[in-house]
Structures are given as structure tokens and as C-alpha cells.
Amino acid sequence: MNVTVIKPGLLSSLQDVGRPGHAALGVGRAGAMDPPAWQLANALVGNTRGEAAIECTLTGPSLRFEQATVIALTGATITARVGEHSVPMWTTCHLPAGSVLHLGGMASGCRSYLAVRGGFDVPAVLGSRSSDLHARIGYAHGRPLCAGDVLPVGAAARLPGLPAANDVQPLDWSLDPQPWFDFAQRPLALLRGSHWSQLDAASQQRLLGGRFILSKDSNRTASRLDGPTLQLQAPLELISEAALPGTLQLPPSGQPIALLAEAPVTGGYPRIGQVAAVDQPRLAQLRPGDTVCFRETTLDEALARLTARQQRLTRLLATIAQRLEQA
Amino acid sequence: MPPTIQFEALAEDALLLRFGERIDIELNARVQAATDCLRQRLPQLECVPAYASVLLRFDPQHWSGGDPHRQVQAAACAALEEPNPATIAPRDLVIPVCYGGEYGPDLAEVAALCRLDAQAVIARHTAADYHVAMLGFAPGFPYLLGLDPQLTAPRRTDPRQRVPAGSVAIGGSQTGIYPEALPGGWQLIGRTPLRLFDITADTPSLFAPGDRVRFQAIDEDRFRDLAATNPA
Numbered sequence: 270m271n272v273t274v275i276k277p278g279l280l281s282s283l284q285d286v287g288r289p290g291h292a293a294l295g296v297g298r299a300g301a302m303d304p305p306a307w308q309l310a311n312a313l314v315g316n317t318r319g320e321a322a323i324e325c326t327l328t329g330p331s332l333r334f335e336q337a338t339v340i341a342l343t344g345a346t347i348t349a350r351v352g353e354h355s356v357p358m359w360t361t362c363h364l365p366a367g368s369v370l371h372l373g374g375m376a377s378g379c380r381s382y383l384a385v386r387g388g389f390d391v392p393a394v395l396g397s398r399s400s401d402l403h404a405r406i407g408y409a410h411g412r413p414l415c416a417g418d419v420l421p422v423g424a425a426a427r428l429p430g431l432p433a434a435n436d437v438q439p440l441d442w443s444l445d446p447q448p449w450f451d452f453a454q455r456p457l458a459l460l461r462g463s464h465w466s467q468l469d470a471a472s473q474q475r476l477l478g479g480r481f482i483l484s485k486d487s488n489r490t491a492s493r494l495d496g497p498t499l500q501l502q503a504p505l506e507l508i509s510e511a512a513l514p515g516t517l518q519l520p521p522s523g524q525p526i527a528l529l530a531e532a533p534v535t536g537g538y539p540r541i542g543q544v545a546a547v548d549q550p551r552l553a554q555l556r557p558g559d560t561v562c563f564r565e566t567t568l569d570e571a572l573a574r575l576t577a578r579q580q581r582l583t584r585l586l587a588t589i590a591q592r593l594e595q596a
Numbered sequence: 597m598p599p600t601i602q603f604e605a606l607a608e609d610a611l612l613l614r615f616g617e618r619i620d621i622e623l624n625a626r627v628q629a630a631t632d633c634l635r636q637r638l639p640q641l642e643c644v645p646a647y648a649s650v651l652l653r654f655d656p657q658h659w660s661g662g663d664p665h666r667q668v669q670a671a672a673c674a675a676l677e678e679p680n681p682a683t684i685a686p687r688d689l690v691i692p693v694c695y696g697g698e699y700g701p702d703l704a705e706v707a708a709l710c711r712l713d714a715q716a717v718i719a720r721h722t723a724a725d726y727h728v729a730m731l732g733f734a735p736g737f738p739y740l741l742g743l744d745p746q747l748t749a750p751r752r753t754d755p756r757q758r759v760p761a762g763s764v765a766i767g768g769s770q771t772g773i774y775p776e777a778l779p780g781g782w783q784l785i786g787r788t789p790l791r792l793f794d795i796t797a798d799t800p801s802l803f804a805p806g807d808r809v810r811f812q813a814i815d816e817d818r819f820r821d822l823a824a825t826n827p828a
Contacts, residue, residue, distance in 0.1 A: 289642065289653075290642050292642065292644040292651070292653075293631075293642075293643065293644050293645060293731065293804075293805060294731050294735060294736060294800060294801040294804070295731040295732050295733065295734060295735040295736055295737055295801070296735045296800075394795050394796070395795065395800065404734065404735050405776070406735065406795055460607070463604055463606070463612075507617075508617065508618065508619050508646075508647045508648060509646055509647060509730070509732060509739070510612065510614075510646045510647075510648075510649050510651070511606070511610075511612065511644045511646055511649065511651030513606060513607050513610055513651075515607060516606075516607075533732065533733060533734075534644060534731075534732050535646055535730065535732030535733065540606075543606060543607050545608070546607065546608045546609070568605055568608070568665065569663075571608055572608050572656060572664070575608055575656070576656070576657070576660075579657065
């Protein structure tokens, strides 16, 4: 079974959990920008082994499915239709053979995930099928999807919980997207970075009290935040150390840069903050032009929120699996 | 008892061990020894060495039952305080380089900046012993310590959009090699025909932190022969 890309959309790529464990070779983890949304899309089609899904950015692709299949859409609110049928999000949907799925624009958010039953089965590179667009690793040397790409889909048994159908047929239940796609513009929780104390007092206040705008210069590697200029008390000459997704760097321009999934593994700019892991999916869902605000958090609070979300996600994944197995 | 190490929690799943704040061969040797030791004794951690620090990444869920950073720090301290395990002998790599001409378009400029002639730059660059301090910037890019101080040359004011793969370059007091065609601001003095990074290989990176490296000057004919046997 294959899926053919008819139109690629603005920036579509295959993503999974990425490549942990290779940073010492200069290869970053990368992977899905909004991991819970990616994981839920897979769960809704009964994929349990971290299969690759398509990550769409702002405008989705058009895809032809050779054979009948089962798909799910999560993440940013995206228009989706097959012929006259609109395809609902956050549920499991049967598509008949020959379906052309048109994914359009996003009403809110920046990244949607399309999972297909069996997963996109391109060759794994260093244990992952994800495309690292910055390092150019993965399917087709890590480039975004192009018109004409033919993506193989892995074999998978029929889901008992889904009735056989000759037409577009979603399940009669869906997930509440609210906890997983939270587009209310609440502040992002920020841990103090290594060089927080070297910011001058006014800049510390501006970082936590100011409003920033996500710049057009944003990609899977980093987002620049335009807004109040931040300054160090004195220039810092730093040697390169490890860099991480979620790190807020301060280059000499005074406009902070938030590192994202494809962050380089080392960096030499001062690190003024670290976005709490639990809020990084919300950062990834911001669009250019969106407002970004921060509030200070502690490591204890950040860990507690991360653990709570992980537990909630684990319970939900189990519930989804159970319902899909019930004939 | 090892000299003091600073510990810093960088993120929920990340702890930095800082040995110092300078680019220095002895400091980096401590980083490499600590990395070897931690990898052997705490294989559940991902260790990412840099010039003077090691990043540890861990799964906070596996260190539950209290502050995970404190537990990882205690485990790392205990691991580093035991006598050193059998140290891994550094590998010695000889890298053939065709200097100057189209392979090293900035050789003449570097020579002028260093008040040397081109042959003297090549002689000094091939005479030194280098250490791979860390990989970064791009997959397989080695940051090498050991550059002759006389060859220190500032980065270019107009960075190139595309530096050819294999370019051997000087940036400040460091030297490195571009594994792929990449944008870059270092001065290009030569090029190696070796392939530095092959994602499909069992060991994708030619270099690993801690390797010892020497450069060997080759002519254009030899470059072409070697390039033919190392297809990119």
C-alpha cells in the first residue's frame, strides 16, 4: 500500500520520536514538534510502535491513498476533506481505496499530524524514520515532502473496533482536543537559564513581564522572538556547550531565540531561560505573529506538570487501544 | 578525588557537568575521561561531551522517588570518584588534505594574516597533533584542539553560503572539517577527500570525541584517486 503526495503543502515531513542518543556525533534528537499530538494520532489508528506520521505546517498536503485505509488527524485545527466529505479531527476515520485527502489551512495552531494505520514505512536512519530537515537526515535525505513522492505504508491487521465501509466513515466518538491542543495564549512556563543572573534587572523584568511576537524567521530549528530588547550586564564570552530544545538563547541582537526540536547539539550564546518541557508543544503550535509571554517556574513544578501530563497521556492511550479492540 | 565539578540542571531531563570555562586540551582530556567513565558505569544516561563540560540526559521517570537531578548528580559523582576504569585508548587518525588552490581558497589570505608564506602554513598545520574536542555544528563536524597559535586566523567577515564537503578550515584558534556542503564562516585552507559522515554506515561519523588527529599534505592527483575510492 502506498500514499502518493499530490500537493506537498507548505512544509510537510515524516516525523516520529526522533533520534535520541546520537548528540555526541552531532546528530540531534529532532522528531515531532508536538509529541503528544503525534502520539495520539498514532494511537487513534492503532499504531503502538512509534510509527512515522506526517507533520503538516500551516497548510497541509493533498494525498492519494491507493487502498482502503484508516487515518487520524490531531494537532492544530486543519480543514480536511475527501470529495464532499469533511474528515473530522481527533478520531479514527476509514477512507476507501482511491481516496484523495485534501488538507487545507489551519484555523489555529501551526502543526497538525496525520497518522495512517501501519505507519509510513520508509527506511529507518539511526533508528528513526523522522526527517531532520536541518541536518538533512531521513526520508529523501531529510527534505520536506514533494509532489510525486510515493510513501510506503506498513502492513497492519484490520481494527476490530472499526466497521468496514465503502465510504469515508469516522468513528462515532472522538477525543476532547482541549488538554492536548491548548491554543489559549497563556504564558509559557520558563525555568531560569544558566545566564539568567547576568541579564540586567530591567531585562529580567522584560523577559517575564513583556510580550514577544513569534518572528517569521521560524522553522523546526528555532523561533526568533521579537519584542523588548534584552541586555546582559556585561558581554559574555562563552565556549560552546550542549544546547537543548526549549532553550532561550540571547544573541547579541538582544532578541531571544527559542531553540526547537531540530536545535543544534551545541551552542555558544548565553542561555537565559529554558521553556518547561510540558509547555514546549504549545511553543511549537505558535504561528508567526502570535504573542508569546513567559512566567517563571521552578524545576519541581515543571517536573510535576510533566509527570502529570505523562500519566494522563498513558491512561488515554490505554483507553483508546481498548476501544479500538472492541468489535 | 577529582577537582571540583559544577553541576547545573539545564532542563527536566538534563544535567550539565562543568569542568571549567576555557578551551584547553587538558581540561578537554578530563571531559573525555569522565565521558568514558560515565558511559561505562551509567549506560542509561546519554553523555554529550563539549570543550569543558559533559551534558547528561536522562529519563526523569526512571529516577523517580525524589529529585531526579540530585539522584543523577549523586550517581555521577560516585561513578567519577571510583578509580578510573580501563581507559579507552584514543584512536589515531591521519587525514589527507590537498592544501590551497581551489581546495583551500583562503590559504593565501591566512598566510598573509599570519605573516607566513603558504608553504609555512601547510608545514605548521601538518606538524601539529590535534584532539577531537567535540562534534557539533553539523553531524560529524569535529572541533579540533591543538592548532599552532601562529595559525590563529579570524573568521571571515562575509561567511560563505556553501562551503564544500571535506573543507579543512581555521576559525580563530580552532581548526575543523566540514562534513557536508554547509554555510560557514571559517577560513578554508584545504580539503580532504575522506567522507566524514555516512548516515548509512554502522559508525556514521569518522571522528569521535577524544580521537587524535594529524593532517598529511597530498597533491591534486592523490586527492582525485582517494576521492574516487571514497564516493560521497
